[in-house]
Amino acid sequence: MKIEGATVLVTGGNRGIGKALVEEALARGARKVYAAARNPETVTNPNAVPVALDLTDPASITAAAALHQDVDILVNNAGVHLGGEILLDELDKIRLEMEINYFGPLQVTRAFAPTLVANKGHLLNINSGLSWLVVPDHSSYASTKAASWMLTNALRMELSAHGVGVTSLHVGWVDTEMAARRTExxxxxxxxxxxxxxxxxxxxxxxxxxxAARQIKTALAVDPSVLYG
Ligand SMILES: NC(=O)c1ccc[n+]([C@@H]2O[C@H](COP(=O)([O-])OP(=O)(O)OC[C@H]3O[C@@H](n4cnc5c(N)ncnc54)[C@H](OP(=O)(O)O)[C@@H]3O)[C@@H](O)[C@H]2O)c1
Structure with missing residues (x-):
């Protein structure tokens, strides 16, 4: 699908990877780029259209989808790393991480699906190398990203029949606030x-x-004892 002339919506479009996605869509000649954010005032790109969308607030998701039926490309980017060790962390924190990283993109996609189908559009989910590998301090996060990866495959199965393409993006550490403490x-x-x-x-x-993402994908084929033995 061509980006030039398309209308794009990026969740978490105010900072980090989302901000870069908004800039890149504009640079490629997108007709309109919605930068969705919990607080639309944090969207600083003057060429983007700020949209209020909080993944923990279903009403904000349905309102955004009802208002913006011109979206051709939906990017589920917003996410959090809250953990932690999965045996020790508060269960509420682990649930919230899953709520935002799994149920969030699911709800956004369900809300925008009729629009994507009508526009023969495209869905991009920002997943992770940690969809396929767990590392210390990221055990609950990796679980949410594994769920989000399979969610992406499930959505592809259901959406491709309606002419909607689905892309899963996987990357190792990215230079944003989320990975600020990583030294890799x-x-x-x-x-x-x-x-x-x-x-x-x-x-x-x-x-x-x-x-890193390519190496992790390759490592999926090795015996688990190599990674976790
Ligand atoms: N950084 C990495 O190393 C890395 C690697 C692989 C994949 N990823 C994935 O890439 C995506 C973007 O991460 P990032 O590195 O750009 O992180 P980031 O700099 O921490 O930005 C996270 C974004 O998600 C938004 N967000 C958080 N909770 C939200 C909620 N309840 N509703 C709506 N938006 C919410 C934040 O908005 P506020 O400004 O309002 O907090 C912010 O825009 C995430 O899905 C992450 O899992 C990151």
Whole structure:
């Protein structure tokens, strides 16, 4: 699907990877780019249209979908890392992480699905290398991203029959606030955004950004004892 002339909505479009996705969509000639955010006043890009959308507030999701039926490309980007070790963390915190990272994109996609179908549009979900690997301090987060990966596959199965393409993007650490405490090499958000939209333009089912994501995907095929033994 071509980005030029398309209308794009990015959740969490105010900062981090979402902000870069908004900038890249505009640079590729999108007709209109909605930057959805919990607080629309935090959207600083003057060329984006701020939209109020909080993943923990279903009414805000349905209101945004009812208002913006011109969306061709929906990007489920917003997410949180709250954990933590899954055996020790408060269950409420673990539930909230799943609520935002799994039920959030699910609810947004369900709300926008009629629009995407009508517009023969495209869905991009920002998943992670941690959809396929768990590391210390990210056990509950990785669980949510694994769920979000399979959600993406499930949505593809149901949406592709209606002419809607679905892309799953996986990347290792990215240089944003979420990964601020990580010392490993980080991918710039602008690179994620470039490769994301290039993937949509090529109709890619999956986009792997950076070496880490590619290595983790390859490691899925090895015996689990190599990773967790
Ligand atoms: N950074 C990484 O290393 C990395 C790697 C792989 C995948 N990812 C994924 O990439 C996506 C973006 O992450 P990021 O690195 O850009 O993180 P970030 O800089 O922490 O930004 C997170 C974004 O999500 C929004 N958000 C959080 N809770 C929300 C809610 N309840 N409703 C609506 N929006 C909410 C934030 O809005 P506020 O400004 O209002 O908080 C912000 O826009 C996430 O899905 C993340 O899991 C990140």
């Amino acid at each position: 090499e980080k991918v710039p958000p602008a690179q994620v955004a470039r490769e994301a939209f290039a993937g949509i333009e090529h109709g890619a089912l999956e986009v792997l950004v950076g070496d």
